[in-house]
Amino acid sequence: MADFLPLLIELGTEELPPKALPELAQAFHDGILKGLAARRIQVQETAGDLPARPLYSPRRLASYLPAVAVQQPIQHVEVMGPYVNIALDEKKQPTQALLGFAQKNGIDWEKLDRVTDAKGMRFVARSTKPGAATRELLAEIVAEAVAALPIPKPMRWGDRDVAFVRPAHWLVILFGREVAPGEVLGLKSDRMSRGHRFHHDKGVWLNHAGEYVEALRGAFVLVDPRERIDTIRSEIAGAARQAGGQARVRDELLAEVNCLVEWPKAILCGFEEEFLRLPQEALISTMEGNQKFFPVLDNDGRLTSRFIGIANLESRDPDEIRKGYERVIRPRFADARFFFDEDLKQGLAAMAEGLASVTYHGKLGTLADKSARVAVLAQQIAGQVGVDAGQARTAAELGKADLQSRLVGEFPELQGIAGRHYAAAGGQPAEIAAAIDEAWMPRFAADAIAPSKLGQVLAVAERIDTLAGGFAAGLKPTGNKDPFALRRAALGLARTIIEGGLELDLVALLVAAGRALPEGLNLDVRELREFITDRLRGYYADRGVPASHFEAVAAVNPSSLLDFDRRLKAIAEFARMRESTALAAANKRIRNILRKVEGKVPAAVDPNRLDEDAEKRLHGELETVLADTAPLLARRDYVGTLKRLASLQLAVDGFFRDVMVMADDPGVRDNRLALLQQIADRFAAVAAVEQLSA
Structure with a gap:
């Protein structure tokens, strides 16, 4: 065998x-x-x-x-028996406890082994038996x-x-x-x-x-899921070539279809081209979400009137399957057409007026109230990033109007997308129409941020109001519960600011958002700022940023998230310098010394009180470095600042080697502490580099 x-x-x-x-x-x-x-x-x-x-x-x-x-394999069996003080009497003869144990295990008591554990020595029965x-x-x-x-x-x-x-x-x-x-x-x-x-x-x-x-x-079953999914891909590709286009194949849908069939065969289907005047997202949503079909796009990425279904058999009459697939999709398309046409008759402005009758939250007012708050924030943000403030306000005022539409009522995933179509149909500029859609981006974890600056402004304003309102109204997440998706809102906010390159004072915006909330609601800005920082921690960890780098920047808590990102990149550059380890350790030592000081450290160094050559050298080099780094910091050149500070390494090492900081003379001691304070402050202007020291 x-x-x-x-x-x-x-x-x-x-x-x-x-x-x-x-x-x-x-x-x-x-x-x-x-x-x-x-x-x-x-x-x-x-x-x-x-x-x-x-x-x-x-x-x-x-x-x-x-x-x-x-x-x-052979089984080695080890059964623990009684302790020696119980197993043997005063004459070292076996007690009934030991004899019973030995008999139970089929071993003469004298052949039992002994082991010692925390409680003392005990008998043990060891044996082997063949494996089953x-x-x-x-x-x-x-x-x-x-x-x-x-x-x-x-x-x-x-x-x-x-x-x-x-x-x-x-x-x-x-x-x-x-x-x-x-x-x-x-x-x-x-x-x-x-x-x-x-x-x-x-x-x-x-x-x-x-x-x-x-x-x-x-027996017509592809039981290996890898073979089956490869077959589905091949079948879809062949049908798409027959249609003269390319299929839209989402991984999530492909994985689901792979679990619905055992013998996949593609069926190329079609629908009336008249439906193509509808928002293609509505048609795609129906095909993918409801029927598990794969839409066919043209070479420019536009939806065609063809789609592909995956049958779970190889039919003798595929036309009958095709007719069935086409038959089930038409009623949904017809409903979408009816809703779309009725919405066009109403218009986006009329929908926006209807938001006054829809409660957003009992403590936060209606959707109209929220839209008004977002519009004010959007205007403020637009002025800071060079976007037309009037367009920002208009887009924000119309941004939630499509929640009143029939189309979004039937297809909730089209919020924003429907608004874009209705805004364009109502004569709004293309920038405003696009921003109404983009304000919802990123819609999911892997989604991109809004591509346009106007869309980014709306996305930021929307999430700031959502977060401020949620925290002030006591809706902050607890454990795994986050009914208002505030964690997702915070991450979307941070991503939009950082990836969009938006120079914004986040704290100032949070303060403004808190003041705009209904009377009686108070926002703890510091708590919300920390919540957003926590989302950043995961965001950067996913991008391979070491935790020590993140904590070094988080310790100085810059008000701008874009500035936070710049500092992180500078820390990464600094960590690659050969001087970084010694300087990080020195900064840690400096911080520990200053933390223990009682009283106030002098703001300036008195050159006349410098006695040792090492402290004179450090002071002289530091004066030059401070002068050189001031303009670098002014233009936020953190990499340049840290590179220049790195030149202090030898002087700092010499200082700690040759100078007693805590001198008996209070004046000398304070002067040396002032010197260390200047070093610590200049490094802290970028990040808490001592976090890089283990």
Whole structure:
């Protein structure tokens, strides 16, 4: 018998939830590996042509391992017995406790070993036994893996007592060529899988675990999700070429469709071109979100009247499937057309008037109140970044009007997008129409910020008011609860300012936003500023910025987030200098000294009180460096400032080597402290570089 054999475990079910399927499959596979590892059964995950991996389709969870040891290794058993003071009497003879322990373990008490732990010496029974055959343990391992699956609401079926995410109908546990005996979820293990529900509605005999993927392929099931998704991509690409365009393929939709089909075949479909006058986002939302279809775009990225559906079978009459796909999409398109036309009749300005009747929050007034606050903020921000303040105010006043539209009522994901179309149709300038849409960007984690400056102004104003209102009204997030999505708003605000290159005094804007809130609401600006900084911590960590660099800048808490970003980049440059380690350590030492000083440190250094050559040298070099870095700081050249400060390293090292800072003479001591204070202050004008010192 071979030392290793391939192992296949397959649990067949009714159609599994597509969005949860990959997670379930991975958890099932991991559970099998965990069970084998717990029993010390060796696994080689890369042996053979197909490596170890979860395999799945809508009707099955499977785990394939190319090489699993046929037997556990020799088991070394160690059973702890009674302590010596209990096991032996005063004559060193065994007590009944020791004799009972020895008899239970089948060992003469004199042959027992002794070990010492924290409580003293005790007897221990050691033995070895051959490992169990893997085949006999597999059903138990599968049962454990199934029980550990993340299933929030298991269901029962028929008259069975067991529960699972969906009714389970067959179980394969095949080890090499042999079926491993056992029962899981009321199903006895077998070698019979099942093929495609329509193309091969019968059992599939599995002769060997290593033949699983090929055998299922012959039964019209692509059980390997990687092969299946590659097939879907290929099918979509072929259909798009036939249509003379290119398909819009979102990874999220592709992954979901991959969990809906076992034998994917693309069906090229179409709809009436008259629908193309609607906002293409509404049509795309319907195709992707409701029907799981893939829209076809032209070479300029515009929607065409063609789309692609993925059927779960190879039909003898694909035209019938095509007609079905086209039939289900038309009513949704017709609804969108009706809503769009009715909204155009009303107009965006009339929609904006309706916001006065919609409550935003009990403490924060109506949506009209919020729009008015955002408009004032947008005007203020526009003046600071060189954007037309009148356009900013108009765009902000109309920015939420489409929430009153019928189209957004049916397609909430079109907020802002619908407003852009209605603003353009109502004769608003293209810049204002675009900004109404862009104000919602970034809409999700990987989304880009607003591309235009006007859009960025609206995005910043909107999020500042949302954050200020949320914190003042007591809506700040707690734990994993964030009903007003304030964490997302803070990150979107920070990203827009930093990535948009907007030079803004964030604290001043927060103060202005707090003053504009309804009477009786008070905003703790410092608390909100810290909340935004916390979002920055994660933002920069995702970009590989060391935590020490971030904390060095956060310690000086610049009011401008763009300035925060500049300082971080300067710290990164400084950290690459050979002098940085010594200077960071020196700054840490300086800070520790100054922290212990009682009383006020003099603001200026008295050259006449400098006695030692080392302090004279440091003072002379520092005077030059202070003069050189003043204009650099004025133009926010933090890299240049730190490079110039780095030249002080040798003088600082010499000072600490040769000079006693805390001299007996108070005047000398204070003078030396003033010298150190000037060094600390100039570094602090950029960042707390002592944070870089471990």
